[in-house]
Amino acid sequence: MEGISKAFPGVQALDKVSFRLRAGEIHALVGENGAGKSTLMKILGGIHRPDEGTVRIVGKPCSFQGPREAEAAGVALIHQELSLFPELSVSDNLFLGREITGPLGILDKGAMRKKAKALLARLDLDKEISPETRLGDLSLGRRQEIEILKALGLEARILVMDEPTSALSDTEVERLFAVVRRLADQGVGVIYISHRLDEIFQLCRQVTVLRDGKLAGTGPIEEMDRAGIIRMMVGREAGEYFRPTPHRPGREVLRVEGACLEGGAGGRRRLVEDVSFSVRAGEVVGLAGLLGAGRTELLEGIFGARGGRFRGKVFLEGKPVTISSPREARAKGLALVTEDRAGLGIFPDFDVTRNLTISSLSRFVRGGILRKSLERRAALEAVEEWNLRVPSPETPITALSGGNQQKIILARWMLTEPKVIFLDEPTRGIDVGAKAEIYKRIDDLARRGLGIVVVSSELPELLALADRVLVLCEGRLTAAFDREEASPEKVMAAAAPGGMEMET
Incomplete structure (x- = not known):
């Protein structure tokens, strides 16, 4: 060529x-x-x-x-x-x-x-x-x-x-x-x-x-x-690209007790079993584990995206809540950036503006009518704030790179003003430059007081981002490490079947 x-x-x-x-x-x-x-x-x-x-x-x-x-x-x-x-x-x-x-x-x-x-x-x-x-x-x-x-x-x-x-x-x-x-x-x-x-x-x-x-x-x-x-x-x-800086977590914003999730063939297998953890405001909690460990299933279960198969207690800001659907989760202050960006993250038939605003359209309704001028203004502000490389807010979402699509998904959720955000493989399939921007955004969100849970299959990334690392193996919590004590060797030992088990 x-x-x-x-x-x-x-x-x-x-x-x-x-x-x-x-x-x-x-x-x-x-x-x-x-x-x-x-x-x-x-x-x-x-x-x-x-x-x-x-x-x-x-x-x-x-x-x-x-x-x-x-x-x-x-x-x-x-x-x-x-x-x-x-x-x-x-x-x-x-x-x-x-x-x-x-x-x-x-x-x-x-x-x-x-x-x-x-x-x-x-x-x-x-x-x-x-x-x-x-x-x-x-x-x-x-x-x-x-x-x-x-x-x-x-x-x-x-x-x-x-x-x-x-x-x-x-x-x-x-x-x-x-x-x-x-x-x-x-x-x-x-x-x-x-x-x-x-x-x-x-x-x-x-x-x-x-x-x-x-x-x-x-x-x-x-x-x-x-x-x-x-x-x-x-x-x-x-x-x-990697400038990890410790955060100063505040009050507890999310606590999960005894999380269980049925699934697998015929719904008889436990995908998640008796997992408990908490997240504080301004804290990044990493979820580590091998493929099939139950990390995605745990987050989707808490978020109400797994139907009625989730069992366990969920507390938001100290209050018990029942979440039976993603709509309820969003209304109660939870956000989930899915690992399947192309299939579940973006709305391919819509432009940048509607992809940014679709989860918060009620903010732009006046007198029962959607005010497109308000919607477009919010989109323009998000384009500037999130450094989105788009020719215009009317650009089709499918014309953008994976990194820009991911930033749009993050920006969309921030318009819902969540208290806790789940990030499932937030940098999968994007380049190192876009990764650097996502890392900085995660750091910024933590410093603004959000509770953040990150799933990543890239262990160095997870260890750099997280204040604490929780390890899942075959649906069970097997270890928890503070930032200072977490190492690739310890995490992988806890993630491998037959490795070390968490003391209870």
Whole structure:
């Protein structure tokens, strides 16, 4: 890709960017959200057409009129949100839209299964996954592998992977890396987009950094270091991102006693069992644990988002409360920033203004009529206060980067004037620059007297943000650490099944 430029209304997304990929190379593409990574890859994938510049594949200039032309040239994009159908079999998913038929046009299931088995064997998966397996019965990591196989079925020689590990466990990540390395050994060029710099150093040979739509740097990974990449991404030193400062907690604002939550198969399994904790005004409490430990379920249960399956006592500012729905939780001063930003956090059909105000629309009603001028004024104030990078409040929310979307969700909840806010994976899938802003916002909110509970799978992040760390394992509280005594080793020991148990 040479001299690629692309502009959208009010935004120069790419400005003369060049990018090169060799056969068999795993090449990292990094940058802040909004740096132009997705736009560059959408041009490669035929989704967008460049305003300037040339795309060449094996030296041949290409001007794709759409994704199918890019696929025919050997380009396959694997997006963060997988495009598979869980109710169909592995084989049906692999050949959806390009089914194999016999002479009379009848679907040849046998031929599809045979070819699916050959594709599975290409990545040494044929002994673990059957073509007849229902996709929904596979783990998320296995589904990711099926998405890769689907690309291989298109004879892909260039594979673009966008944040492929954002929802995978450590074991699944290692397995995915083995698959990607095997692809590279077979001559496939892999473009790997990730905000997780440790993954890039572990997996990639080459790295290209974009900043504000321009090429900030490119080179072999062995010539780079973490601080240098971050500096290229945002123009600041790595040390600026993590400045943990202790808070001075005040009165107790939330207390939970004996929290239990039924769930799992048939609703018979305990997802959370007998968990008690408290949060004080101006305090950040971290919830640590492995995937499936019950952290999200605990917060959603307290918030009334798990129906009637939550049991336990909840006290707000010392008074017992009953919360049976998110609406009740909001009315009583609780807020929840969900881990599923795309699915549950934003309202994709609305613009920035309505995404900011939708939880507090009653504030803008006068005489039974919604005053849009008041709503827009509040949105403009939030845009300025939260440093939102948007062309206007009327911009569609889906046009924004993940970091800006997350700040909008936080700003929306602050308009409801909560006493306690739950933040579930608040920095998942956003770049280091946006993370720094979120960290500062969390610190600011604590200093303004909010009680804050943070769930994060990034342990260094949690240890830096939290005044206290609570550890869950298989739905139970196994340890609690003050800021000074918390360490990665202690937290992980308490988070692992069979590790240390909290004394009662």
